[in-house]
Amino acid sequence: MHVLVVNAGSSTLKFQLIATDLEAMETDADRRLVHGVIERIGGHALVRLRQPGKARQLRETPLKDHRAAIEYVLRWIVSEESGIDEVRALGDVHAVGHRVVHGGQRFRQSVRIDAEVLHAIEDQVELAPLHNPANLKGIRAITELLGAGVPQVAVFDTAFHATMPDTSFLYAIPYSYYRRYGVRRYGFHGTSHRYVAFRYRKLRGIAREAVNIVTLHLGNGCSACAIKGGNSFDTSMGFTPLEGLVMGTRAGDVDPSLVTWLAEKEGTSAADVERMLTRQSGLLGVSGLTSDMRELLAEEREHQDRRVTLAIDMFCQRVRRYIGAFLAELGGADAIVFTGGIGENSPEIRARVCQGLEWLGLRVDPLRNEACIDGATGTINDKDSRLAAWVIPTDEELLIARDTVRVVTTGDPRAR
Ligand code: ADP
Numbered sequence: 001m002h003v004l005v006v007n008a009g010s011s012t013l014k015f016q017l018i019a020t021d022l023e024a025m026e027t028d029a030d031r032r033l034v035h036g037v038i039e040r041i042g043g044h045a046l047v048r049l050r051q052p053g054k055a056r057q058l059r060e061t062p063l064k065d066h067r068a069a070i071e072y073v074l075r076w077i078v079s080e081e082s083g084i085d086e087v088r089a090l091g092d093v094h095a096v097g098h099r100v101v102h103g104g105q106r107f108r109q110s111v112r113i114d115a116e117v118l119h120a121i122e123d124q125v126e127l128a129p130l131h132n133p134a135n136l137k138g139i140r141a142i143t144e145l146l147g148a149g150v151p152q153v154a155v156f157d158t159a160f161h162a163t164m165p166d167t168s169f170l171y172a173i174p175y176s177y178y179r180r181y182g183v184r185r186y187g188f189h190g191t192s193h194r195y196v197a198f199r200y201r202k203l204r205g206i207a208r209e210a211v212n213i214v215t216l217h218l219g220n221g222c223s224a225c226a227i228k229g230g231n232s233f234d235t236s237m238g239f240t241p242l243e244g245l246v247m248g249t250r251a252g253d254v255d256p257s258l259v260t261w262l263a264e265k266e267g268t269s270a271a272d273v274e275r276m277l278t279r280q281s282g283l284l285g286v287s288g289l290t291s292d293m294r295e296l297l298a299e300e301r302e303h304q305d306r307r308v309t310l311a312i313d314m315f316c317q318r319v320r321r322y323i324g325a326f327l328a329e330l331g332g333a334d335a336i337v338f339t340g341g342i343g344e345n346s347p348e349i350r351a352r353v354c355q356g357l358e359w360l361g362l363r364v365d366p367l368r369n370e371a372c373i374d375g376a377t378g379t380i381n382d383k384d385s386r387l388a389a390w391v392i393p394t395d396e397e398l399l400i401a402r403d404t405v406r407v408v409t410t411g412d413p414r415a416r
Contacts, residue, residue, distance in 0.1 A: 004016075010134050041063050223236045250278055252282070323353075338350055363382045
């Protein structure tokens with residue numbers, strides 16, 4: 001099957017075309033035919049395309065909305081120019097998988113989209129006003145362009161965390177807010193944590209139920225997940241993706257009374273303070289320089305800027321805090337797993353996160369750690385380590401494509 005994976009953001013569209021089926025999944029023979037990112041939708045859009053074995057392409061074109069962007073992508077895929085010979089007509093796109101940020105309490109796994117599901121996704125807009133509307137635009141554009149006959153599947157960022165017990169997902173505020181409005185921890189990055197846990201069990205050759213690990217997704221957004229018996233038991237992101245770890249521009253955990261205090265002090269609104277916590281905080285806010293970890297590490301090497309070091313150290317210490325907390329909640333685990341842009345590519349950050357964790361049995365092997373970059377998978381602990389540390393590159397799009405195939409062909413998204 002040719003599956004188009006769509007991740008529609010507010011002014012961006014990420015997409016991949018993946019050829020896969022139940023057999024290909026078994027042998028990891030899925031093929032990625034193209035992946036691309038479109039930025040600045042609504043104006044002069046920037047289109048980046050990558051195909052295996054070909055040079056990257058970058059082009060500019062006016063795209064007025066998500067529908068125009070998706071139309072552009074589909075036209076290009078079926079054109080001579082793309083060189084994707086097996087997809088020559090729109091009918092050769094067999095299914096579409098959408099990343100949907102918020103599934104609320106309703107969606108515990110990936111589902112085929114029909115009118116009722118679409119309504120239910122609309123119902124979650126209140127919980128994710130920044131994200132779900134864009135995802136919905138993607139779904140509607142596909143229906144218009146490919147027709148209602150092409151199956152579409154929604155894969156939710158929150159779904160993996162649906163297994164959290166109430167002791168993990170509730171906030172210690174009056175219970176009535178949970179009942180009335182669904183105020184609770186939902187957790188995000190679920191597709192990434194789930195994919196990494198899946199890869200871990202395949203690599204180790206163990207059953208799903210035997211997976212007891214702490215996964216660390218460290219990218220622009222960052223979150224940790226305590227996985228018990230293969231299921232999410234706790235996670236660092238909460239009601240929104242603002243809680244938890246220090247991120248590129250997000251503060252992570254802060255004392256909530258800061259919001260009113262700062263709003264009063266600065267004569268602004270709570271919404272303004274929330275925007276500050278979301279867009280001007282984290283690595284950017286502390287360093288005063290950039291949200292990009294690679295740039296911070298380079299700056300630290302060259303100029304030994306105190307606030308740059310502070311930002312990086314706070315980032316690492318917060319990750320360490322969650323590792324400790326989650327290992328305690330799980331009653332111990334077999335491994336911690338690094339993933340995401342930083343987790344997959346920065347031996348330096350991994351080493352700094354693990355520094356001082358020898359007491360709990362984690363010893364990093366410097367050579368192995370240095371070797372795990374650029375998409376490499378492996379362990380980075382030394383042979384005497386009681387706790388393993390892995391680097392496993394995430395691949396949310398692949399999981400979305402596989403869920404799509406499984407839902408469309410068997411009705412069940414769970415991998416065996
Ligand atoms: P997102 O959460 O948006 O998917 P990514 O997973 O792509 O983000 O992660 C982006 C982050 O990864 C950026 O902060 C980037 O600087 C960082 N990163 C990528 N490569 C490296 C590297 N070699 N060293 C340190 N940080 C890196």
